[in-house]
């Protein structure tokens with residue numbers, strides 16, 4: 001018998017610095033389409049209920065993905081752009097937990113009968129800000145209202161801060177039902193850690209990785225960031241040596257987006273310590289080369305995985321999906337997200353919870369889910385979401401399959417987009433024939449620029465800007 005790995009060649013990506021420099025530098029990350037800046041305040045609780053009742057009525061097997069947001073952190077990392085609350089007063093977490101459990105019960109009642117969960121993710125903030133007992137309690141409540149499939153079938157992941165967990169805690173998390181773990185590392189270099197106020201001894205990270213393996217976690221993922229203050233190509237190379245030796249299953253290499261006008265902690269980063277654009281591109285090129293050489297497959301955007309990891313397998317089988325937590329193997333699942341600021345994706349809508357604790361608590365006190373904004377997708381949105389998903393996850397799009405699934409002629413419907421794609425084809429990012437749009441190896445790193453072609457809302461915002469001067473939403477850099 002021939003293994004899947006032998007049939008399908010490993011995915012690759014090619015770094016082309018001059019091409020990257022020649023393209024627009026910022027754009028959405030497309031964890032959703034339409035992107036979150038298109039959500040409207042006119043969307044509320046009742047619209048969400050409507051979407052859920054549609055999901056209930058459609059019948060069949062529709063497993064859920066559940067996201068739980070724990071917003072608290074003990075200290076602030078200066079590069080952070082997350083929605084978090086930095087406090088050492090752990091009583092705040094106890095209050096939050098009370099409300100979170102109420103929200104879970106309300107969502108559980110709504111999804112009664114169609115409440116099978118195949119994917120659970122705890123993110124933040126710092127999920128391990130909760131104590132062992134609080135986590136036990138929370139998992140019990142989740143299990144009371146949702147049916148979690150068994151450990152073999154389910155993907156149950158948690159983001160862990162290696163600075164704040166012991167070996168025992170890792171074993172306890174496994175016992176509580178988690179089987180995948182994701183660790184924030186960012187950089188092993190002492191000077192970089194000091195410059196971003198995140199002192200994390202290498203031994204603490206390696207101990208957590210070892211403990212996760214011993215405890216039977218099926219996947220260990222590490223997050224790195226390039227572009228941080230004091231980072232150099234040499235220090236990045238040393239960090240990569242250590243990361244590769246630690247042998248995680250997945251590695252995410254994020255670009256640091258310095259947007260101090262949006263994220264207050266970043267004002268404490270000294271701009272003259274930031275690496276230049278050229279140095280950052282050198283770091284990215286280095287990461288790609290080192291991870292490729294170490295046998296990691298490029299999944300897309302910032303993600304690399306071992307060829308046998310579920311993400312890489314799902315990509316080869318065309319089952320990869322992208323949602324608010326990044327890449328996922330559960331394409332069909334509605335995403336139910338609980339906690340302050342969390343974003344759900346149910347049926348044809350996206351909905352977001354209140355962003356402040358007070359607002360979040362007020363809604364729950366009045367007996368309503370804390371949904372404050374969102375969007376109901378039009379058929380055009382659904383079509384474009386499908387195209388963007390295909391390009392981001394598979395790096396290709398079959399035009400014939402698209403025309404069979406949707407009542408359109410691609411050439412007639414996407415005249416403007418085809419012209420824009422021809423420009424990208426001349427630059428070598430894509431190839432186009434009668435049936436396929438395919439992203440080239442060097443186009444893969446610039447996938448956001450390619451997807452932007454199909455973003456109707458972005459196109460309209462740009463038109464409005466050129467006519468009226470209304471400024472565009474600011475996005476992070478595409479590479």
Ligand code: SF4
Pocket residue numbers: 072073075076077080081082084124125126161184
């Ligand atoms: S990076 Fe993570 S741990 Fe650091 S402040 Fe942000 S959410 Fe908290």
